[in-house]
Amino acid sequence: MDQDINYIEIEKKWQSKWAESHSHSPNFTNLEDKFYCLTMFSYPSGDKLHVGHWYNYGPVDTYARYKKMNGANVFQPQGFDSFGLPAENYAIKHGIPPAKSTNLNISKMKSQLQQIGAMFDWSNELNTSDPKYYRWTQWLFLQLYKNGLAYQKTAPVNWCPSCKTVLANEQVKNYPSKKDKPAPGLSYNGCDRCKTEVVKRDLKQWFFRITDYAEELLANLDDLNWPTKTKHMQKNWIGKSVGAEIEFSVKDTDSKISVFTTRPDTIYGATYIVLAPEHLSVKELATSQNSANIDAYILEARNKSEIERLAADKEKTGVFTGAYAINPFNDEEMPIWISDYVLISYGSGAIMAVPAGDERDFEFAKKFKLPIITVVSEDGQPNESGICYSDHGICLNSENLNGLTSEDAKVLICDELKSRDIGGAKTQFRLHDWLISRQRYWGAPIPIIHCDDCGAVAVHDGDLPVQLPTDIEFSSTYGEDISPLATSESFLNADCPNCNKPAKRDPDTMDTFVCSSWYYLRYPNANIDTEAFDGSRLNWLPVDLYVGGAEHATMHLLYARFITKALRDFGFLDFGEPFKRLIHQGTITKDGAKMSKSKGNTVSPDKFIERYGSDTFRAYLMFMGPFDEGGDWNDKGITGISRFLGKVVNICSRIDRKYTSDVSTIKLVHKAIKYVGQDLDQLKFNTAISKLMELSNVLIKHDSIDEFTVKSLILLLAPIAPHLSEELWSLHFNSDNSIFTESWPIYNESKIVDDEIQIAVQVNGKHRGNIRIEINQNKESVLGMAKSLETVAKYLSSGNLVKEIYVPNKIVNLVVKP
RNA sequence: GCCGCAAUGGUGGAAUUGGUAGACACGCUGGUCUUAGGAACCAGUGCUUUACGGCGUGGGGGUUCGACCCCCUCUUGCGGCACCA
Numbered sequence: 001m002d003q004d005i006n007y008i009e010i011e012k013k014w015q016s017k018w019a020e021s022h023s024h025s026p027n028f029t030n031l032e033d034k035f036y037c038l039t040m041f042s043y044p045s046g047d048k049l050h051v052g053h054w055y056n057y058g059p060v061d062t063y064a065r066y067k068k069m070n071g072a073n074v075f076q077p078q079g080f081d082s083f084g085l086p087a088e089n090y091a092i093k094h095g096i097p098p099a100k101s102t103n104l105n106i107s108k109m110k111s112q113l114q115q116i117g118a119m120f121d122w123s124n125e126l127n128t129s130d131p132k133y134y135r136w137t138q139w140l141f142l143q144l145y146k147n148g149l150a151y152q153k154t155a156p157v158n159w160c161p162s163c164k165t166v167l168a169n170e171q172v173k174n175y176p177s178k179k180d181k182p183a184p185g186l187s188y189n190g191c192d193r194c195k196t197e198v199v200k201r202d203l204k205q206w207f208f209r210i211t212d213y214a215e216e217l218l219a220n221l222d223d224l225n226w227p228t229k230t231k232h233m234q235k236n237w238i239g240k241s242v243g244a245e246i247e248f249s250v251k252d253t254d255s256k257i258s259v260f261t262t263r264p265d266t267i268y269g270a271t272y273i274v275l276a277p278e279h280l281s282v283k284e285l286a287t288s289q290n291s292a293n294i295d296a297y298i299l300e301a302r303n304k305s306e307i308e309r310l311a312a313d314k315e316k317t318g319v320f321t322g323a324y325a326i327n328p329f330n331d332e333e334m335p336i337w338i339s340d341y342v343l344i345s346y347g348s349g350a351i352m353a354v355p356a357g358d359e360r361d362f363e364f365a366k367k368f369k370l371p372i373i374t375v376v377s378e379d380g381q382p383n384e385s386g387i388c389y390s391d392h393g394i395c396l397n398s399e400n401l402n403g404l405t406s407e408d409a410k411v412l413i414c415d416e417l418k419s420r421d422i423g424g425a426k427t428q429f430r431l432h433d434w435l436i437s438r439q440r441y442w443g444a445p446i447p448i449i450h451c452d453d454c455g456a457v458a459v460h461d462g463d464l465p466v467q468l469p470t471d472i473e474f475s476s477t478y479g480e481d482i483s484p485l486a487t488s489e490s491f492l493n494a495d496c497p498n499c500n501k502p503a504k505r506d507p508d509t510m511d512t513f514v515c516s517s518w519y520y521l522r523y524p525n526a527n528i529d530t531e532a533f534d535g536s537r538l539n540w541l542p543v544d545l546y547v548g549g550a551e552h553a554t555m556h557l558l559y560a561r562f563i564t565k566a567l568r569d570f571g572f573l574d575f576g577e578p579f580k581r582l583i584h585q586g587t588i589t590k591d592g593a594k595m596s597k598s599k600g601n602t603v604s605p606d607k608f609i610e611r612y613g614s615d616t617f618r619a620y621l622m623f624m625g626p627f628d629e630g631g632d633w634n635d636k637g638i639t640g641i642s643r644f645l646g647k648v649v650n651i652c653s654r655i656d657r658k659y660t661s662d663v664s665t666i667k668l669v670h671k672a673i674k675y676v677g678q679d680l681d682q683l684k685f686n687t688a689i690s691k692l693m694e695l696s697n698v699l700i701k702h703d704s705i706d707e708f709t710v711k712s713l714i715l716l717l718a719p720i721a722p723h724l725s726e727e728l729w730s731l732h733f734n735s736d737n738s739i740f741t742e743s744w745p746i747y748n749e750s751k752i753v754d755d756e757i758q759i760a761v762q763v764n765g766k767h768r769g770n771i772r773i774e775i776n777q778n779k780e781s782v783l784g785m786a787k788s789l790e791t792v793a794k795y796l797s798s799g800n801l802v803k804e805i806y807v808p809n810k811i812v813n814l815v816v817k818p
Numbered sequence: 819g820c821c822g823c824a825a826u827g828g829u830g831g832a833a834u835u836g837g838u839a840g841a842c843a844c845g846c847u848g849g850u851c852u853u854a855g856g857a858a859c860c861a862g863u864g865c866u867u868u869a870c871g872g873c874g875u876g877g878g879g880g881u882u883c884g885a886c887c888c889c890c891u892c893u894u895g896c897g898g899c900a901c902c903a
Contacts, residue, residue: 042846099825142824174898174900186901228823229822229823229897229898232821232822232823233822233897233898233899234900236821236822236899237897237898237899238903239899240901241902243903252889259903260902261903262902262903263903274903314901316901339847339901340901341901341903342901342903343901343902343903345900345902346903347903350901350903351903354903355902358903359901360901360903361903364900428902428903429902430899430902486830550897553898555897579832608876621829623831623842623843624830624831624843625830625831626831628823629831631830631831632829632830634829634830634845635843635846636829636844636845637829637830637845638844639843639844640842640843640844641843643843643858644843646858650824674871675834685829686830686831686832686842686843689842689843690831690832690841690842690843691841691842692842693841693842693843694842725878758838759837759838760837760838761838762837762838762883762884764883764884765837765882765883765884765885766898767838768886769838770838785891802883803883804883805837805883805884806884807870809839810838811837811838811884813837814883815883
């Protein structure tokens, strides 16, 4: 090799040059070409960057640099999602306050992020645990509170006994139960962070009214340039069901029971009612001779773990209350039962059971010998008894509905329910309000003061931030009965902002997902202290490209959409969707498994960066496969990229400014410009690199390389290997300017056109030979050439040519029959 | 159980979206240079066959002159939801 490049040295050199020239800060006043390119910020754990960080940030930076060379005014900020449990647990273990360890970790992580050599604009850095940031998180809370979207209620909530805090629904996952767990082969609900089985607790907590936006969150999905998988997950999570609400009166009482059903057309087949064991009406409905049974059943249900209740193949259980409801359409008496197959958390916690049309009701009815009346069948004729038909069809045994389709019957029933004022059409969502209280220290305090006289009172905006106290003793026992903040008298005691009487601050902190639900709005405003955001800087929103892991589909990405819509409705924003385009980077695995410290299969980027440099490392990650699919790490593969970059260095050293390359080389260069650009445009980094490899494999065979070719090669490589490209650029073009102030090269379409091409000749669809033709050569002569091929002629002579197909400039296919 | 996505050489992956399957790279084999090579470079490399040829994109079927690509069906893997009425 003619020149040795010390990658480590040039990387340091160019990184400091970029920093000195502030080349990564955008011109905020130029909105026309703005490109807000955002990767999800990360938690500063104190560990070194892992391959996943590099795989997230490296390729996205390549795209950002490509956009910049194409004239975009790129804003690529970076920051830290630094509130959260690990720092607090670290404090409990080692006695180091979270603020201290977090700041240390941030500075460590920042210097490592800088090694990537990405165009991060550090002048607009964010840190969610900084009072300058969480002041505005608290402001956000108050905006939601003042607009009725934040409220307190007592509800059975998910509690993680290990993390010692409540969790939002989105943070509870269904995990398969391992061998050593109580229910092998089944599943259980566990904490998203630590997989510990969650338990239900009745607690008074703060919620954000995300369900108010359920319909819009669902409807707007269609217009988003997001992965369909993610849109699907959000759609399922929101879980819209269209049906009816029906009110049943209880015989001999004034009580009413309201149910939700998606099948009001089956009302004549509803033969009993089932309440969830937690249903509030259970106690009052229970007749004295049944109350002992009922109490026992409720107790049993409460003591059952989630695992047991979730077991889908479990036999149905239940008890009769002794009470009866009246079917408002045929005045039949319907026994009211209690069973844990009805969930208190969905709908009204009560159902009308139609055993002939619902598998679960059918199973229950058979077990408890309840009547089964067929009310829908495929053709409206009675089907064989003893089966359950849950599809839509034609009504029967349903008085005035008989003969109608299920769809028509639904409309009729809903209309009647409404006119009789006992229900009507209703849409039900699976989505629940977002529980944001956390019984932990290291989060943004909820800016509310509880006053005996005035109730929950908002802290005045001018008194924000409500700062975290520092006189907290970190203990492994806190969190059971009391939030850590409640142990600080100095924090807890405050005067009511309303009446000035002594009162108590809310002792909980906010879910860290609240911090991240709005940070993308703050980046362009990071240095504005007087307000959360400035109108002119908000013009940088929405984010043009957002990149991050798919695991956030129903958490962060849903919350962020909700907060954006809420802030729009409060008048702060003029858009309702935060992320125009979303991409999930894939996962890098090792031997097919996710990398994790516990498995001991992590790959440390360090040893590869020390040996090959960060350009080579990031280029290899991009070359492994499609960006959104990730791939399996292979120690050897990186040598391919290393060789390729070596070749490029070698080729550039052969620059000869007086030399003119031959036509075919020039053609190759123009093709490379076209196709590398096309690929980068679509974030197809792997094929972009392979096209550069093809070019360099040809160029390396030449002793002299013309200037245009060298120039183009370096420019095309620049987004992929930024440090090396800067070095080669300054070496061969003596430019004082960064290569990233240069424009992306322009190809000439006329130089790409081939005038002679090779096409395939097939006989009966089988490839039998190739011919070289002039582009757009007439059909007759092409067919003539094809037929005269020796390997083709022999098939023609042994059969009859029945059809000749010629797709211009593509293929000849001759159909021969014996 | 329901919904979504995927399956291509020894390996990672390409394929202008219905037109020469396997680009590019790893690995492997042979070679050059070297005291040495886990360096660098060159050549070869889907399977099968001495060859002509045959076979080949998870299995089976279909549409078509022609299918990795479209349709049906099955298998396997991954992800999501899961007694949601």
